[in-house]
Amino acid sequence: MSHDHSHSHGPGEACAHDHGHDDHNSPEYIQKTIKKYLAVGGILFGGTVLTVAMYYVHIPSVAITIAVALLIATVKAGFVAGVFMHLSDERKMIYGVLICTVFFLIGLMALTIWAMHDQPFQTLIDGKPA
Amino acid sequence: MQPNPTFLEQLKQGFMPILASEHGKDVDHFIFLVHVLMAALFVGWLTYFLFALFRFRKSANPKADYVGAKGTISQYAEIAVVVIEAILLLAFAIPLWAKAVEKYPADKDATVMRVTAEQFSWQARYPGKDGIFGKQEMKLVSDKNPLGYDDKDPAGKDDASSPPKDIHVPLIPIKVDGRDTFKPVIVHLTSKDVIHSFKITAMRMTQDCIPGMSIAVHFTPTKVGKFNITCAQLCGNGHASMNAQFVVDSPEDFEKWFAEKTVKAGAPKVDLE
Amino acid sequence: MQATTQTHSQEAHSHEHHHDPGFLRSYVFSSDHKVIGIQYGFTALVFLMFGFLLMMCMRWQIAKPGTAIPLVGGLLENFLGDVAKGGVMSPDLYNAFGAMHGTIMVFLAVVPLAFAAFGNYVVPLQIGAVDMAFPRINMASYQCFAAGGVVMFVSFFIPGGAAAGGWTSYSPLATIIPTQGQTFWLIGMVLLITSSLLGAVNFIATVIQLRAPGMTWMRMPFFVWAQFVTAFILLLAFPPLEAAGILQLVDKVFGSSFFLPTGLIVSGKPYDVSGGGSPLLWQHLFWFLGHPEVYVLILPAMGVISEIIACNTRKPLWGYKSLVYSVLAVGFISFIVWAHHMYLTGMGTKISTFFQTTTMIISIPSVIILTCLFMSLWGGSIRFNTPMLFALAFLPMFGIGGLTGLPLGFNFSDLHLHDSYYVIAHFHYVVAPGTIFALFAGIYFWYPKMTGRYMNETLGKTHFWLSLLGMNLVFLPMFFQGLYGMSRRMSDGGATYALVDTAGKVNPANEGIVTALTGTVMHLNVFITHAALLLLIAQIPFVINVFMSMFNGKKVESDNPWQATTLDWQTPTPPPHGNFTKEIVVYRGPYEYSVPGQTSDFIPQNQPDAQPAK
Amino acid sequence: MEIPYTAKPRPDTGLYNAKLGIWLFLASEVMLFGGLFSSYILLRVGADLWPHGMLSIPIGTFNTFVLIASSVTVVMAWASLKLGNPGKFKAYMAATILCALGFLSVKSYEYYVKFTHYDVWFKDDATAEKYFKAAYGEKGTEETRKQFVERFHLHNTKATYDPAQIQLAGHIEGNPLCTNLKKLVGAKQETIKFTPDAPLGSHEHPHAIEVKLSDVQRLSSYVPAHSTFFAIYFTITALHGLHVLGGAIVLAYFLLTVDKWWKKAPEQFTNRIEVGGLFWHFVDLVWIFLFPIIYLL
Numbered sequence A: 001m002s003h004d005h006s007h008s009h010g011p012g013e014a015c016a017h018d019h020g021h022d023d024h025n026s027p028e029y030i031q032k033t034i035k036k037y038l039a040v041g042g043i044l045f046g047g048t049v050l051t052v053a054m055y056y057v058h059i060p061s062v063a064i065t066i067a068v069a070l071l072i073a074t075v076k077a078g079f080v081a082g083v084f085m086h087l088s089d090e091r092k093m094i095y096g097v098l099i100c101t102v103f104f105l106i107g108l109m110a111l112t113i114w115a116m117h118d119q120p121f122q123t124l125i126d127g128k129p130a
Numbered sequence B: 001m002q003p004n005p006t007f008l009e010q011l012k013q014g015f016m017p018i019l020a021s022e023h024g025k026d027v028d029h030f031i032f033l034v035h036v037l038m039a040a041l042f043v044g045w046l047t048y049f050l051f052a053l054f055r056f057r058k059s060a061n062p063k064a065d066y067v068g069a070k071g072t073i074s075q076y077a078e079i080a081v082v083v084i085e086a087i088l089l090l091a092f093a094i095p096l097w098a099k100a101v102e103k104y105p106a107d108k109d110a111t112v113m114r115v116t117a118e119q120f121s122w123q124a125r126y127p128g129k130d131g132i133f134g135k136q137e138m139k140l141v142s143d144k145n146p147l148g149y150d151d152k153d154p155a156g157k158d159d160a161s162s163p164p165k166d167i168h169v170p171l172i173p174i175k176v177d178g179r180d181t182f183k184p185v186i187v188h189l190t191s192k193d194v195i196h197s198f199k200i201t202a203m204r205m206t207q208d209c210i211p212g213m214s215i216a217v218h219f220t221p222t223k224v225g226k227f228n229i230t231c232a233q234l235c236g237n238g239h240a241s242m243n244a245q246f247v248v249d250s251p252e253d254f255e256k257w258f259a260e261k262t263v264k265a266g267a268p269k270v271d272l273e
Numbered sequence C: 001m002q003a004t005t006q007t008h009s010q011e012a013h014s015h016e017h018h019h020d021p022g023f024l025r026s027y028v029f030s031s032d033h034k035v036i037g038i039q040y041g042f043t044a045l046v047f048l049m050f051g052f053l054l055m056m057c058m059r060w061q062i063a064k065p066g067t068a069i070p071l072v073g074g075l076l077e078n079f080l081g082d083v084a085k086g087g088v089m090s091p092d093l094y095n096a097f098g099a100m101h102g103t104i105m106v107f108l109a110v111v112p113l114a115f116a117a118f119g120n121y122v123v124p125l126q127i128g129a130v131d132m133a134f135p136r137i138n139m140a141s142y143q144c145f146a147a148g149g150v151v152m153f154v155s156f157f158i159p160g161g162a163a164a165g166g167w168t169s170y171s172p173l174a175t176i177i178p179t180q181g182q183t184f185w186l187i188g189m190v191l192l193i194t195s196s197l198l199g200a201v202n203f204i205a206t207v208i209q210l211r212a213p214g215m216t217w218m219r220m221p222f223f224v225w226a227q228f229v230t231a232f233i234l235l236l237a238f239p240p241l242e243a244a245g246i247l248q249l250v251d252k253v254f255g256s257s258f259f260l261p262t263g264l265i266v267s268g269k270p271y272d273v274s275g276g277g278s279p280l281l282w283q284h285l286f287w288f289l290g291h292p293e294v295y296v297l298i299l300p301a302m303g304v305i306s307e308i309i310a311c312n313t314r315k316p317l318w319g320y321k322s323l324v325y326s327v328l329a330v331g332f333i334s335f336i337v338w339a340h341h342m343y344l345t346g347m348g349t350k351i352s353t354f355f356q357t358t359t360m361i362i363s364i365p366s367v368i369i370l371t372c373l374f375m376s377l378w379g380g381s382i383r384f385n386t387p388m389l390f391a392l393a394f395l396p397m398f399g400i401g402g403l404t405g406l407p408l409g410f411n412f413s414d415l416h417l418h419d420s421y422y423v424i425a426h427f428h429y430v431v432a433p434g435t436i437f438a439l440f441a442g443i444y445f446w447y448p449k450m451t452g453r454y455m456n457e458t459l460g461k462t463h464f465w466l467s468l469l470g471m472n473l474v475f476l477p478m479f480f481q482g483l484y485g486m487s488r489r490m491s492d493g494g495a496t497y498a499l500v501d502t503a504g505k506v507n508p509a510n511e512g513i514v515t516a517l518t519g520t521v522m523h524l525n526v527f528i529t530h531a532a533l534l535l536l537i538a539q540i541p542f543v544i545n546v547f548m549s550m551f552n553g554k555k556v557e558s559d560n561p562w563q564a565t566t567l568d569w570q571t572p573t574p575p576p577h578g579n580f581t582k583e584i585v586v587y588r589g590p591y592e593y594s595v596p597g598q599t600s601d602f603i604p605q606n607q608p609d610a611q612p613a614k
Numbered sequence D: 001m002e003i004p005y006t007a008k009p010r011p012d013t014g015l016y017n018a019k020l021g022i023w024l025f026l027a028s029e030v031m032l033f034g035g036l037f038s039s040y041i042l043l044r045v046g047a048d049l050w051p052h053g054m055l056s057i058p059i060g061t062f063n064t065f066v067l068i069a070s071s072v073t074v075v076m077a078w079a080s081l082k083l084g085n086p087g088k089f090k091a092y093m094a095a096t097i098l099c100a101l102g103f104l105s106v107k108s109y110e111y112y113v114k115f116t117h118y119d120v121w122f123k124d125d126a127t128a129e130k131y132f133k134a135a136y137g138e139k140g141t142e143e144t145r146k147q148f149v150e151r152f153h154l155h156n157t158k159a160t161y162d163p164a165q166i167q168l169a170g171h172i173e174g175n176p177l178c179t180n181l182k183k184l185v186g187a188k189q190e191t192i193k194f195t196p197d198a199p200l201g202s203h204e205h206p207h208a209i210e211v212k213l214s215d216v217q218r219l220s221s222y223v224p225a226h227s228t229f230f231a232i233y234f235t236i237t238a239l240h241g242l243h244v245l246g247g248a249i250v251l252a253y254f255l256l257t258v259d260k261w262w263k264k265a266p267e268q269f270t271n272r273i274e275v276g277g278l279f280w281h282f283v284d285l286v287w288i289f290l291f292p293i294i295y296l297l
């Protein structure tokens, strides 16, 4: 949504977000974005086809398969979030929230995985100390 | 019967229970150090606090001062806390933990055993002369073989199991780097059912026993005596009674006990109360 | 404005303003943040009482294991059946009460009271908003909470009783207990978590969007900051526990094994599940919430304390900015310290070093917060009214609780202290004489705003001194028990591994064991239980006070009885629907007390210009 | 009393309330699904065996297309409102809801197929081999082992497994839903008629065989209790399905009330559609990760 620039600001508050381009409400702008949405839809379809195709091709390395599949998924997710959800053109506040979220999510995953793998006292496999 | 120390006597020894392990000294010392820091902070702030309440009560100071405290004493106090915490962490907690908990003695220099916890009992298994435990697999568990030892495994032929809730180790003097000490104990801990926690206060040792995992702890007993093993992790309605005795024997007593009380190879009996 | 000040009770008041929306709409299905706040507060107080009563039963069992509980024993037997046969608590019942004491106190009493009740009532007022940003979601949040509470409460009466795996609900224990108590617990938790999430979204949106003109970030009262950070913690830390709860629910109901490893043997028989799960996974997901949760318990309390201290020292908070940055730091770091609850699950040196370092780091902002509050006293003109007494007592009590967190935070000392009564004492010092005192302080402080009447000071001070004494007599001895090696969650208070029982009789099973609990330690059990009884009795003046003062309390002389600066006091009493009767514009920081050269010793935030002394 | 910034954004944040609200909510959703994905990773990394190709990729791909299409239509619905065209909005919104229903129907079908597909484990090696042979002829043991190796991607045929560890997969006569050994025995049944799956590389089902329940160690349809893989698959997809359902209900509500709202408060209504759309895209986004992780890897 756009700014209502005529709105008077409260004392001591500044306008946090400023954007140069034309009004987001104008029909021309919307028309333009519609084209963008359709293009992104196409990209998403393409990405899906690519992922599935890769599965049938059978890349020998499991690590590469996983990496590529996740990469494609991330790119697709980027398009959905960036364009459909207008994240590419969002307010600072929302970036702040999302950055925190991602940081904590990575913390959760990485630290848990690290903790599960730093268990030097895990011993005794088949009767013999490991 | 044991002498029953009075409150004062217990307070004098820092309200810590009897100590019978080597790294336990470090634990106690460290706990003491941390409490000194805590006490210093607490007493310092409390004195200030009571003084401030008295000095600045409304009747004594009817008009408050807009600015309040000036000066940087409180910053110094904060910095001091940071520094002391850093020292405690870097100079004590981390290296002591690494030394006492992670650095294992070699198997051949230690009394090795495996303790299996279950609702609500403890049982030890000694590996015998070959130093290798027979296979233990939960899928072999049956009425006759409650802990799932593999009878067919040759490594298990010389293993021996303690009676439930009665675990012994010998106290054997040895020299390490010219220093007199005793033979350390390595305990591999596992559980059949839920999470238990193997706690011997005299050894200053606690370790969770987690089903599906085998986790080892080690410590060096320094005194002959009978100590408690308690279960420190809630494990069901018998949790409170899931204790056992951990007996540190003289070598002779240990041999005697071992010959008389343990069950060789095969499957030991476990009584489930 | 003066006209509406006059002191009607809450009910009489709202009828004046609008067309009568009917009893149900006004008090049960209201979307007014103040009504919702009061609903939360009242429900939470009832649960607080309930949690305490559960603990009184347990304390009896700890002190006198195996004997019938006086007075309530018969009742328990009537309602709960065989688990309380002859009025004696069975271990099963002890475990159920223990798990539910923890759950109820944390999720049904303190969070709803500290965050939801005070937050709802006070935050919109303090930022000059007409209501929460999403009033109907606010209402849904309370309804979810109430439903969760009902599910938890009902679980006591189902066959087999309530959840008995501790408030931490570690799998496999929680999963393999054959009764359905845990299922109820999980469903209850999912409802409570949902309620908290809705609340958190609402709080954050409200603070960001609905601040009155001029209410910049650095002009917000510290209480609002505390609630804001708390809301973020709830928003981001609770969902992983919700995920874990869902997984455990699937384990329990559909027989999967997310948290059950291969090869479980239960009661001598292989447990019929596929296996392959991880018990430690539950612990990680639980403590990922569990640790931030403790800051959810403490931050709102610190917020309340700050308001009261500023007002009753008649001077600005010392180091407002440090307070704000510290509370932000606490909120942030609280997400990466969780595994200090898991040092003894077999962690290596590297990972435990990481977690103990972050644990030490997080204690620094806590120290700064406390230091600021302490320094705020200097130069004040301190009024010792009941809210202030509770607020002041909070400081050393939290100090004790916080400081004793340090030896637990170092893994090397945790080796001895883990899961002992030392831990119990540590956190109760923070939550009971800490948070609960802050909540009492808040109730005494805002009661006049909610009802137009003061609470009785004599009863209040009696409540305070007896509670202060009771709390310390209850929790101080626990440090000693813990150091001596007494484990928590013992349904017999450790009698099985004591040398002598509480009556002084020798326990032959422990003959010759040199680390068995001594008679002294066992006697502390009895002592603590008596102290807990004192603490219970100390609450009687409070309950009387809350209800009596509604009708005969001294009426407030003005809308701003404490002469405070923040916006919550610049409204009619009690505030009407929509809160403010005039346009609110904020001109200054939150704690302009005793500004030099002024006639009045306080300048409300919305007062346009200061009045220089003549 | 009126709550400000429900229609117009607040100048200093540039946001209207609901938009901030939904993003906060989505942040918590990220942590919710993040918790589940973390669990998935941990369980998978810690597992001895992890099955592959248990789910139909064509069906999954189809459903992915359906969700992506719905994401396009929902954003178009919002853009139509922005252009002041409630008629087009209705068409796009209807398409979105149809997609949602299509997705859910396909998902239900997938669930149904799994609930009626069974694995049987036998008591000991000899018994197992007997049944393998009954199912696939003389080379039965090899065939089932091949299936096992294929399922767990153990392309190392030299590895030896005790046959009792290997399951025989197939259907039970009458296609019972989610039954198990306990239930069958409880119903006093002694044998079942079992149609094993077609051998690898073929589509021809072998003849049904008679299986004595007393020979069976474990019998499970593809339900959460079957294995960690199915447990996590059902949990995450069911939770995702609930999100689809919830989103569809809300969007349908908007579709039904558009006329009223469009007249009364067009700006606020457009905002609501944007917010509903944001939620919908998020659900799509979760699926974008879910699909490769669960179906393909």
Ligand code: HEA
Pocket (backbone or CB within 6 Å): B041, B042, B043, B044, B045, B046, B049, C168, C294, C295, C297, C298, C340, C341, C359, C360, C362, C363, C364, C366, C367, C370, C371, C395, C396, C397, C398, C399, C400, C401, C402, C403, C405, C406, C408, C409, C410, C414, C417, C418, C419, C423, C426, C427, C430, C431
């Ligand atoms: C509100 C609740 C709350 C708070 C604020 C804290 C704060 C802290 N906690 Fe606590 N904790 C709990 C609630 C809380 N805790 C609970 C409920 C459990 C048990 C859960 C269970 O197992 O059931 C627990 C358990 C627990 C453990 C696990 C113990 C174990 O199971 O073995 C650890 C270990 O690191 C720990 C550490 C800390 C630390 C380092 C802090 C720090 O943040 C503290 C920082 C504060 C200070 C350092 C104080 C500063 C004071 C001064 C500078 C001046 C003092 C002087 C005067 C006031 C006169 N806590």
Ligand code: HEA
Pocket (backbone or CB within 6 Å): C045, C046, C048, C049, C052, C055, C059, C098, C099, C101, C102, C103, C105, C106, C110, C165, C166, C167, C168, C297, C424, C428, C431, C432, C433, C436, C474, C487, C488, C489, C490, C491, C532, C535, C539, C542, C543, C546
């Ligand atoms: C916020 C959390 C909280 C609070 C406030 C308390 C408060 C108290 N707790 Fe609790 N406790 C826990 C959280 C809490 N506890 C947790 C998480 C556990 C671990 C559980 C587990 O092992 O799984 C535990 C465990 C625990 C134990 C250990 C049990 C065991 O390990 O076997 C004990 C033992 O004494 C105990 C005692 C007490 C006491 C005496 C109080 C007292 O301080 C209570 C004081 C209460 C009041 C002062 C309330 C007064 C209010 C009213 C009377 C309301 C009035 C009503 C109206 C006006 C309507 N608690």
Ligand code: CUA
Pocket (backbone or CB within 6 Å): B118, B119, B120, B195, B196, B197, B231, B232, B233, B234, B235, B236, B238, B239, B240, B242
């Ligand atoms: Cu075993 Cu507690």
Ligand SMILES: [Cu+2]
Pocket (backbone or CB within 6 Å): C290, C291, C294, C337, C338, C340, C341
């Ligand atoms: Cu913690």
